[in-house]
Amino acid sequence: GAGVSQSPSNKVTEKGKDVELRCDPISGHTALYWYRQSLGQGLEFLIYFQGNSAPDKSGLPSDRFSAERTGGSVSTLTIQRTQQEDSAVYLCASSLLMGNSPLHFGNGTRLTVT
């Protein structure tokens, strides 16, 4: 079946603008995760969804970052008033909500803030 789909694949925005990143998980995967990968860094956890609720938002770096998930499926990560330090690859992953099922990652959205 189809994998995790993220859009856009690339986004260039001006500092101060808002951006929305979309993730479409694998059908049937109830858990959804957002991670951020900055140049030369590992992957940094941002937020986790179980269905439509987000029991763990501990990784969101500031209140400019928010995310929602509707219908237990598509998720949107929104970054308001973007800053240059927000430039990174934003990765979405989904998994079955059983034990510690492996995460299946999308190709990511490369965000560049100029």
Add this chain to the structure above:
Amino acid sequence: AQKVTQAQTEISVVEKEDVTLDCVYETRDTTYYLFWYKQPPSGELVFLIRRNSFDEQNEISGRYSWNFQKSTSSFNFTITASQVVDSAVYFCALSEIGTASKLTFGTGTRLQVTL
């Protein structure tokens, strides 16, 4: 707090050489999961293996093998007879059991295999 350390930033080998990627982790939990992921140039992270802390048996899958040693908090990954297609960034990761796969990643090791 959990931490995963991949001390090797970049490794270069010639095709057919064996190569070992090191991973050392820290956790206060007695039960946890360890993972390895591969990130080829295309960017998509590919799951390779999951190992729970109860099972210290080594695992082999084709040219890949993993050595889990709880006593040294290490989960090393060996590629035998490396190939150019193995060129990628490899990430080791750790999760608590019961946290629905929230992963703590290492910073990755970039493996370059040349002819």
